[in-house]
Amino acid sequence: MKREYQRRHSRWYEILLLGLSIHVLVGLPLVIMLPSLERWGWGFWHYLPDVRSNTLIAIGLAFMATALTLRRMSRFPGAQLAANIMPTVTFAFLIAVALLLFTREGYTRQVLFGGYLVSLVWFYLGYFISRRFRKPKLALVPFGEVRQLIGTRRADIRLLELPDLEKMRVDGVVADLRAQDLPAEWEMFLARCTLSHIPVYHVRQVAESLSGRVKIDHLSENEFGSLLPSLFYVGFKRVIDFVGALLLLPILLPVMLVIATAIKLDSKGPVFFLQPRMGYRARPFLMYKFRSMYHDMSGEDFTISEDDPRITRVGRVIRKYRLDELPQIFNILKSEMSFIGPRPESVALSEWYEVDVPFFSYRHVVRPGITGWAQVEQGYAAQVKGMVKKLQYDFYYIKHFSLWLDVLIILKTVRILFTGFGAR
Template sequence: MIHPMRRQPEHVYERLLLHPIMQLCLACLCSLLLPLGLFQSQVHYQHGLWSGMALGLSLLIWSRLRSFPYSRGLSTSLPLFTLIWCLGALSSSVMYSAPHWGFWLSSWCGVSVWLLLMQWIERRIARPYLALVPFGRIAQLKLDPTARTLVLKTPQLPDDQVMDALVADLQSDDLPAQWEEFLAECALQQLPVFHLSAISEGLTGKVATDHLRQGELGNLLPSLAYMRIKRMIDTCAALVLLPLLSPVLLLTAFLIKIDSPGQVIYKQKRIGYRGQPFEVYKFRSMRHEAEGEAFTAAEGDPRITRIGRIIRKYRIDELPQLLNVLKGDMSFIGPRPESEDLAAWYTQDVPFFAYRHIVRPGISGWAQVNQGYATQIEGMKEKLQYDFYYIKHFSLWLDVLIVFKTLRTIATGFGAR
C-alpha cells in the first residue's frame, strides 16, 4: 500500500460518505441513472451500457492512481474521466450509430459533480489524523496538508480524538522502553504503527536520501519485466506521435529559423541509462553565439530567444526527443537526463546521485511535474528524492499519473525556465 493512511470515520454520516459502496452508488446515480431518466425516450440502452463501461474503467484507473501522492485533485481526476467519456462517446458512435450528445454531456456533467463531491469529502472528512511519537528524527518529518498531526506528550492516546495511525522513528536509540511498550500495545489493538520514512514517502512522494544506507538500495530495484514492456510502449507511442506532431515540429523549426541565426536542432551530451552518455535533441531556444553555463541558471536568462521563451514554457523544445525515444536513449517518462558537467558535479556532492541512471531518462518525470526546474545542490537533492520514489514505485500506474500531470504542466507552464 503506497498511501497507507485512511481516515477512520467517527460519525454515522462519515461512515456513509466514506463507504465505497455508497460512493459507487452516488457515481452511478449522477452519471447513469439521472441522464437516462432525463433522456429516457430518446436514448437507446446501448448508450447507457457504454456510459456504464466508461464509468467502470474510469473508477478502476482512478482508484489505482489515488494510491500515489499528489493524485487526488481535480487536475488529475477530471481530465481522466473526461478523456474516457470522450472515448466512450466515440466508441458508441462507431459501434452503433451517432451518439446522443445530450445524454453524454449530461452524463459527463453528472460524473463531474460526483468528483466535486469526492473532492469535498477528501478535504473536509477524509484527512487522516496521525499521532507523532516525539523521539528521534520525528521533528524533521514534513507532511503536506493532506494529514493532521498531534504530537503526543505521554505514551497515551487522547480520549477526545480518534487516531488513524501512530508515527515513530523506530530506529531511534533514545526511544524509552515505556514508549516501546505503548507502540506494541497500539499495534495489538489494530492501530497502524508506521516508521516516519514510510509516512513521509506516502504523503510527499519522495524517498529521503539523507539517511539512506547502501544496503537499502536493493529495495529500489525497478521491475525488469515492466522495463521491457515500457520500451515497447515507448516505441509504439513515438511512431504514432511523430507524424501527428509533424505540423507543430515544422512550424516550430520555421519560427526558430526566422527568429535568430543558428541551427534549429540543439544537441548536447547527456548521461543516460546505466551512466552511458548520449546526444539529446532539442529545439534551440538560446542564441547560438551566447556563452554561459551549461544550464539555465535563472528565469530571466538573457540568452533565451523570444521564440525560445515560448517553446520552453510549453515544453515544445522537448519534442525532438521523440527521436531519442525511438533510438532507445530515452523514455517518455523517467528522471530527466543531466549534462555531463552537471552529472559529474552532482555525483561528487549529492549522495547516491548515480543510482538514478538505473532506469532510462525521460522527457517528463515525477520530479518535473512536482518540483519543476532545479540546478543547485539543494534543489537537486530534493529532485533525487523524487527520482528515488519513481524508481521504487516504477509501474504503469505511476507513469499514467505522470502523463496526466505532464499535460497540466504543459497547460500551465509550471517550472519552465
C-alpha cells in the same frame, strides 16, 4: 493498567473497499439509469438492441475506469484530485467513444453524453463529501527524526507529550523506530497502540508518503530491492511510448516546422541543439532539443536563471511551455527516452553529480523522460543541493513506478503547459 485506543476511522484499504463498493452499488447505477431514463423512458431495460447495450457498456466501463484511476492516484502526494476529476472523466469517455468508432459499433450520443455529465457530478460530490477523511490525523512520538513532519499541510499532526493518547482518536501513530533514545515506556505505548489496531508507522514511511520523495542518505539492501521497477511495466511502457510517438508525429511535425522557422528568423545558428546526455543503464545518447540560446554565447552547461542572457526571445517562449522538448519524440522512437521518467542530465553534469550526490547513478535504472515526477513537483534544479532533492523525487518515481503515477504526471504536465509553472 491496560489501555485501549480507537482509530478515528477505518484504515486506508477499508476506505478503498468502501469507496469502490459505493461506486459499484450506487454510482454505476446512477450514471447508467439517469440518462437512459431521460432518453428511452421507464422500462428501457426490457428492450436492449445493440445500440443501447453498447452505450450502456461504454458508460459503465468509462465510469469504472475513472473511479479506479482517481482512487489509485489519490495515494500519491500532491495528487490534487479536484483538478484531475474533469480531465480523467473526459479522457475515459473519449477512449470509450474512440473504441466504439474503431469497432464501428452504434451508440446513442445523447445517453453517452448524459452519462459523462452525471459522472462528473458524482465524482465531484464524492470529492467534497470525503474531504474530511483524506487528511490523516497522526500522533507523533517525540524522539528521533519525527519533528521533520511538523508543519506539513498534508496531515493533521499532533506531537505527543506523554505516552498516552487519552481520548484522542487518530489514524495512526508515527515514531522513529530506529531512534536510540526511545524510552521503554514509549515502546510499551506503541505496543498498546498496535494491540488496539491503531497503525504504527515508521517516520521514513510517512515522510515519503507526504513529500513524494525517498531519502537517499542511506539505503539498505531491502530498500534497493523495493526500488527495482516492474520489468513487466518497463516493457509495456516501451510499447506505449513507441505507439504514442508514431501517432503524435503527424500532429507535431507542423508545429515543429513553425517553431523551427521562428528560431531561424530570431537568431543566427542551427535550429536544433544536440547534447550528449546520460541515458538508460548509464549509456550516453544524443538528445535533441530546439535551440533556445544564442549560438555564439558560452557559459555553464545548465541555465543559471530565467533571466539568463543567453536565452533568445523565442527561446523564452518555447522554454516556458516546454516546446523546446518536442524534438525528443525522435529519441523516444529510437528507444533512448520515454515520455515520462527522470530528466536526463548532460554527461558532464552526471560525472559531477556522481562524485557529490550519493546513489545518483541509480536513477538510470529506468529510461529518462521528457517530463517526470521531479519536474512537476520541483521544477528545474542544477546545483548539488537542488539535485539531491530532485533525486529524492526520482527515487520516489522509481519505487512507485506504475501506470497510475504516470497518469498523474501527465495531468500535472498538461497544467504546466498552460500555466508555465515548473519550466526551467
